[in-house]
Amino acid sequence: MKIQATLAGCSRLMLLCLFLELLLEVGAGNIRYSVPEETERGSFVGNIAKDLGLQPQELAERGVRIVSRGKTQLFALNPRSGSLVTAGRIDREELCAQSAPCLVSFNILVEDKMKLFPVEVEIIDINDNTPQFQLEKLEFKMNEITTPGTRIPLPFGQDLDVGMNSLQSYQLSSNPHFSLAVQEGADGPQHPEMVLQSPLDREEEAVHHLILTASDGGHPVRSGTLQICVQVVDANDNPPAFTQAQYHMSVPENVPLGTRLLTVNATDPDEGANGEVTYSFHNIDHRMAHIFHLDSYTGEISNKEPLDFEEYKTYSMEVQAHDGAGLMARTKVLVEILDVNDNAPEVTITSVNTEVPENFPPGAIIALISVHDQDSGENGHTACFIPGNLPFKLEKLVDNYYRLVTERTLDRERISGYNITVTATDQGTPVLSTETHLSLVVTDVNDNPPAFHQDSYSAYIPENNPRGASIFSVRAHDADSNENAQVTYSLVEDTIQGVPLSSFVSINSDTGVLYALQSFDYEHFRDLQLKVMARDSGDPPLSSNVSLSLFVMDQNDNVPEILYPALPTDGSTGVELAPRSAEPGYLVTKVVAVDRDSGQNAWLSYRLLKASEPGIFAVGLHTGEVRTVRALLDRDALKQSLVVAVHDHGQPPLSATVTLTVAVADSIPEVLADLGSQGPSADPDESSLTLYLVVAVATVSCVFLAFVIVLLALRLHRWHKSHLLQASGDRLAGVPASHLVGMDGVRAFLQTYSHEVSLTTDSRKSHLIFPQPNYADTLISQESCEKKNFLSAPQSLLEDKKETFSQVNFCGEFISYLDKNNA
Numbered sequence: 070m071k072i073q074a075t076l077a078g079c080s081r082l083m084l085l086c087l088f089l090e091l092l093l094e095v096g097a098g099n100i101r102y103s104v105p106e107e108t109e110r111g112s113f114v115g116n117i118a119k120d121l122g123l124q125p126q127e128l129a130e131r132g133v134r135i136v137s138r139g140k141t142q143l144f145a146l147n148p149r150s151g152s153l154v155t156a157g158r159i160d161r162e163e164l165c166a167q168s169a170p171c172l173v174s175f176n177i178l179v180e181d182k183m184k185l186f187p188v189e190v191e192i193i194d195i196n197d198n199t200p201q202f203q204l205e206k207l208e209f210k211m212n213e214i215t216t217p218g219t220r221i222p223l224p225f226g227q228d229l230d231v232g233m234n235s236l237q238s239y240q241l242s243s244n245p246h247f248s249l250a251v252q253e254g255a256d257g258p259q260h261p262e263m264v265l266q267s268p269l270d271r272e273e274e275a276v277h278h279l280i281l282t283a284s285d286g287g288h289p290v291r292s293g294t295l296q297i298c299v300q301v302v303d304a305n306d307n308p309p310a311f312t313q314a315q316y317h318m319s320v321p322e323n324v325p326l327g328t329r330l331l332t333v334n335a336t337d338p339d340e341g342a343n344g345e346v347t348y349s350f351h352n353i354d355h356r357m358a359h360i361f362h363l364d365s366y367t368g369e370i371s372n373k374e375p376l377d378f379e380e381y382k383t384y385s386m387e388v389q390a391h392d393g394a395g396l397m398a399r400t401k402v403l404v405e406i407l408d409v410n411d412n413a414p415e416v417t418i419t420s421v422n423t424e425v426p427e428n429f430p431p432g433a434i435i436a437l438i439s440v441h442d443q444d445s446g447e448n449g450h451t452a453c454f455i456p457g458n459l460p461f462k463l464e465k466l467v468d469n470y471y472r473l474v475t476e477r478t479l480d481r482e483r484i485s486g487y488n489i490t491v492t493a494t495d496q497g498t499p500v501l502s503t504e505t506h507l508s509l510v511v512t513d514v515n516d517n518p519p520a521f522h523q524d525s526y527s528a529y530i531p532e533n534n535p536r537g538a539s540i541f542s543v544r545a546h547d548a549d550s551n552e553n554a555q556v557t558y559s560l561v562e563d564t565i566q567g568v569p570l571s572s573f574v575s576i577n578s579d580t581g582v583l584y585a586l587q588s589f590d591y592e593h594f595r596d597l598q599l600k601v602m603a604r605d606s607g608d609p610p611l612s613s614n615v616s617l618s619l620f621v622m623d624q625n626d627n628v629p630e631i632l633y634p635a636l637p638t639d640g641s642t643g644v645e646l647a648p649r650s651a652e653p654g655y656l657v658t659k660v661v662a663v664d665r666d667s668g669q670n671a672w673l674s675y676r677l678l679k680a681s682e683p684g685i686f687a688v689g690l691h692t693g694e695v696r697t698v699r700a701l702l703d704r705d706a707l708k709q710s711l712v713v714a715v716h717d718h719g720q721p722p723l724s725a726t727v728t729l730t731v732a733v734a735d736s737i738p739e740v741l742a743d744l745g746s747q748g749p750s751a752d753p754d755e756s757s758l759t760l761y762l763v764v765a766v767a768t769v770s771c772v773f774l775a776f777v778i779v780l781l782a783l784r785l786h787r788w789h790k791s792h793l794l795q796a797s798g799d800r801l802a803g804v805p806a807s808h809l810v811g812m813d814g815v816r817a818f819l820q821t822y823s824h825e826v827s828l829t830t831d832s833r834k835s836h837l838i839f840p841q842p843n844y845a846d847t848l849i850s851q852e853s854c855e856k857k858n859f860l861s862a863p864q865s866l867l868e869d870k871k872e873t874f875s876q877v878n879f880c881g882e883f884i885s886y887l888d889k890n891n892a
Contacts, residue, residue, distance in 0.1 A: 100177070102153065103191040106161035111154050114144060114190060117177065118151025121186065125151030132180025136419050138441050143173055144190065153188075161192040162229040169194075169231040176468075180420050183434055183472065196234040196287025200226040202295040203355065210395025213269045214304040220250065221263040222399065224352055226283030226293055237286040242279050247299075249281070263297070271301040300395070308396030309335040309346045316388075319405040322378040330361075333368040335390035335398055342393030351389035351399055361404075363388065370402065378408040379443045410448040410497025415441045416505040418491075419470075427481040428514045435461065436473040436507060440493045448497035455491055463491075473507075481511040482548040515553040515607025519545035521615040528583075531622045532591040540574065540583040543615065545603035553607035556581075561600035561614060570599055574619070583617075591623040592665045625670040625719020631727045633661040645731045647709070649701045657686065657731060660693035662715040670719035678726060679712035686731065688713055695729065707733055 102115035118125045123133070129148045137143075145156040165171035171192040176185045202224050211221070228236040239261040241249035246267050252260045261281065277299040284292040312334045320330055337344040348368045350358065360374045361384070368388070384404040391397045421436035442449040453463055453471050460479060464472045473489070487509045494502040521543065528541035547554040558581040563570040574597070576583050581601070597619040604612040634645075645658040664671040675693040680686060682705060687698045695711065709731040716724040 114153040137175035198229040199291040200228040200283040200293040206296040208298040233286040309390040311400040351387040412443040413501040414493035517548040518611035519603035555606040627665040628723040629715040672718040678714040
C-alpha cells in the first residue's frame with residue numbers, strides 16, 4: 070500500500086511538473102497540453118477558449134477550428150465549453166513508436182482574422198504494453214570447453230511503452246552454471262547477456278533449461294518471458310568471424326522488390342560442421358523483419374517490400390553467424406534510404422469564400438491554402454502560384470501557408486466568375502506538381518444605372534388618335550443582375566401649357582410602353598417634349614433619363630374656311646360689281662380661304678361649282694380670283710349668282726362653298742336703282758310687323774264678310790234659293806284671280822307674304838281660316854298669284870246643306886290696304 074501511495078504521489082508530481090512546463094511554453098507563445106493515451110473519446114485536453122482569450126460562444130462565431138495535415142483528426146473543439154477534447158482513442162505507440170516525448174502538432178485557425186496559433190499536445194504514455202521477446206524459445210549449443218566467464222548475448226525484450234513503463238530489468242532463472250549480466254547499450258536499450266559461471270560437463274548435464282524474464286517499471290508491473298535451451302556439445306574452439314565489424318550501404322527508396330542490397334560474410338577456420346556458417350537476423354524489429362530478407366546460406370540481404378524514406382530514413386539491424394557447433398558472431402548492418410522525389414506536393418484549401426461581391430477591395434482575403442510535401446531536401450521544397458492573368462495573388466505565410474487575396478477590384482459585368490487553378494511544385498528531379506481548382510463566383514453590386522439604346526427618341530402620332538392608344542416604346546438595359554437589373558419606367562414630372570404632363574401621356578412601368586391619355590389636336594399643339602426615367606431596383610437604386618420628342622402628325626380634319634367674301638350673318642348677300650364694259654379677264658373679286666391643317670391637307674384649289682349664266686365668269690384654280698371669260702352683253706342678266714367651291718388636298722378631301730352675287734352695271738346708282746326695284750328682303754322685324762298687319766286685315770275681313778253674309782241673306786230671301794245660289798257659284802268659279810288682283814304694287818308685298826282666306830257659313834257655325842304664312846326666297850310674279858285658287862268651294866256644301874258659301878279673293882283689297890299704309 071505504501072508503495073502504491075508513493076507511486077501515486079510520484080505520478081501526481083510528474084503531472085504537475087508537466088503542467089508547469091506547459092504553462093511556461095504557453096507563456097512563451099505556444100499553446101501546449103498533455104493527455105494520457107488510451108483516453109475515451111471526448112476527454113478533456115485543455116481550455117482552448119481561455120488560452121486564446123475568447124469566450125466559448127465566440128469559437129463558432131469567429132470560425133475557430135483545427136487545421137492539421139494528418140488524415141485523422143485526433144482532437145476536436147467542444148463549442149459549448151470552449152475546451153479541446155479527444156476525437157477518438159489515441160495510441161501513443163501507433164503515433165510515435167519509441168519516440169519520447171510524443172508530441173502532436175496542429176494549428177488553431179481563427180477564421181475571421183485568418184490567424185494561426187500553433188498547438189502541441191503531448192501524449193503521455195501509460196503502461197499498456199507488456200515486454201515481449203521476438204522468440205518464444207531460444208535454443209543454442211555451447212561447447213563444453215567453453216571458458217568460464219564467456220558471455221552469451223541474449224535477445225532483448227521489446228516494450229512499446231516509454232519511460233518508466235518501458236522495459237526496466239531482466240531476471241534469469243536460477244542455474245549453477247549461468248548468471249545474468251545486463252549491459253547498457255550506447256543507443257539506450259539494455260543488452261542482456263548470459264555469463265558462464267562454471268565449466269560445463271556434457272556428461273553430467275547435456276541440456277540446461279533457463280527462463281529469462283523481462284519486466285517494465287509500470288504500475289502494475291508487466292513482464293514477458295523467454296525460454297532458453299542450452300545444449301552442451303563437444304569442443305569447437307573457433308567461432309565464426311565477419312569480414313566487417315559493421316556493414317553500411319545507401320539505396321534509393323524506389324528500388325524494385327527483390328533487389329540485392331548487400332551481402333554479409335563470416336568465416337570459420339574450423340573444419341566440418343564446426344566450420345559451416347549460417348546467417349540469421351538478431352534482435353531485429355518485427356517491421357524490418359517483414360521488409361528485408363536474409364539468405365541464411367549466402368548472407369544476401371534483399372527487400373521484400375517497398376522502401377519508404379518517409380517511414381524510415383535508416384534501417385539498423387544485426388546479423389548473426391552460427392557455425393555447426395553453435396559458436397556465433399554478430400555484425401551490425403546499416404541500410405540508409407536515399408530520398409527520391411516520389412511524392413507530389415499536397416495542396417489543402419483550409420478556408421475559402423466561394424462568393425465575393427464585385428466591390429471587394431484589393432487585398433481582401435479569398436482563401437487560406439496550405440502546401441506540404443512528404444519528401445525531404447530539395448524534393449520537399451515547394452512553391453505555389455496561380456495564373457498571372459487573374460486579379461488575384463498569393464501571399465506566403467508561415468509554415469508553407471499561403472493566402473489568396475484580391476489584387477484589384479473585380480467587375481462582375483466583365484467576368485462573373487473565376488476558375489482559379491492553384492499549382493504547387495517541388496524542386497525535385499523530376500519536378501512534381503499538384504493542381505487544385507477553386508471556383509469563385511462574383512456576386513453583383515448595383516453599380517450600373519439603366520442605359521437606353523439611344524441618347525434621345527422621336528415618335529410620331531397622328532392627331533385625333535383614340536384615347537389609350539400605344540404611342541411608343543422605350544427600352545433600357547441594366548448590366549447588373551437579379552433585382553439590380555429590374556428596370557421600371559416613369560415620366561419625369563413636367564407641365565405642358567400649364568397642364569401636368571401626366572394628363573396627356575402615361576407609361577407602363579414594366580414594359581416602357583407609352584400610351585396617349587388624350588386625343589391630340591395638331592392645330593392645338595404640334596409636339597410634346599418629355600423625359601422618361603428608367604430606375605433599377607437595387608439598393609440604392611440608380612436611374613437615367615432620356616428625352617422623347619413626340620410629334621403630332623396632321624390629319625385632314627378641318628374644312629377650308631372662307632375669309633372673303635364673309636358668309637352673311639343677317640340674311641343679306643354681298644354684291645360684287647362688274648361693269649358692262651369689262652374686258653375678258655377682268656378681275657371681279659377674289660375668294661380668300663384658309664385651312665387650319667398643314668401640308669397637303671392645307672393646299673387649296675378653287676372651282677366654279679354653279680353659275681346662273683355659265684360661260685361668263687371663271688375662277689382661278691389656285692388663286693381663287695373670279696374673272697370674266699368674255700365681254701358682258703346687254704342681254705346678260707343684271708344679277709349673276711356664282712357658287713364657288715374650295716377644296717383641300719387631304720385624304721379624304723374636304724370642301725366649302727360660297728355664293729357670290731355679281732351685279733352687272735356701269736355705276737353704283739344704277740346698281741342701287743336696279744336692286745331697289747326688286748324690293749326689300751324680308752327680315753325678322755318686318756315679319757313681325759306683317760303678322761300684326763295680317764291680324765288687323767283679318768279682323769276687317771271678318772267684319773266685311775259678316776256684312777256680305779247679311780247682304781247675301783237678304784238677296785237669297787228675294788230669289789229662289791237654289792237657282793240663284795247655283796248660278797252665283799258657277800259664275801264666281803269661272804272668274805280668274807288675275808281679274809281681281811291686277812295691280813303692280815303688290816309685288817313687293819307678295820315677295821314675302823301671300824295669304825289664303827276662306828269664309829264658311831252655315832246655320833250652325835261660321836269661322837274664318839288664316840293659313841300659315843308662306844315665306845319665299847324669290848320674287849312672286851303676277852302669274853303665281855293668279856295660279857292660287859283663293860276662291861273655291863265644294864259643290865256638295867251647296868247641294869246637300871243648302872248653305873250659302875262665298876269665296877272671296879283678298880289679294881287686291883289687301884294690296885290696296887298696304888299701298889295706303891305705305892303712302
